[in-house]
Amino acid sequence: MIEIRISNTAAVQLLVERIENEFKFRIKTGIYSPDLSLDGLPFDELFDLAEIAAFDLVSILPFDVLIKETNIHEIISKAMQSLAVIYQKTDFSYYTQEMAETLISRLREIYTLSEKEKLYIKN
Secondary structure, eight states: OBOOOOOHHHHHHHHHHHHHHHHHHHHHTTSSOTTOOGGGSOHHHHHHHHHHHHHHHHHTSOHHHHHSOBSHHHHHHHHHHHHHHHTTOGGGGGOOHHHHHHHHHHHHHHHHHHHHHTGGGGO
């Protein structure tokens, strides 16, 4: 198992930054009104932004790290739980490691298949 060492504070900071960037992008594309704030979003929409942000962050990890067993699901779940305090949405505190694993499992499957079939060699 590869242990990824990052503090929860750093993980939360990266996650919040990515959430804010995704929110700004959605305002720019007209999905959200410019006078709306993250604090004004209902939990479901904020949760979607948070999962997208977490997925984006995981997707930039090195290929070989993601296909091996890591503690990334633990890092994601703790960071997501910390969002409960930041955004005053207690529902984030119920985010589990299993939910994080589900989030990254599809990406892991694609990477594993790519490695198995050596798809990157054709690029």
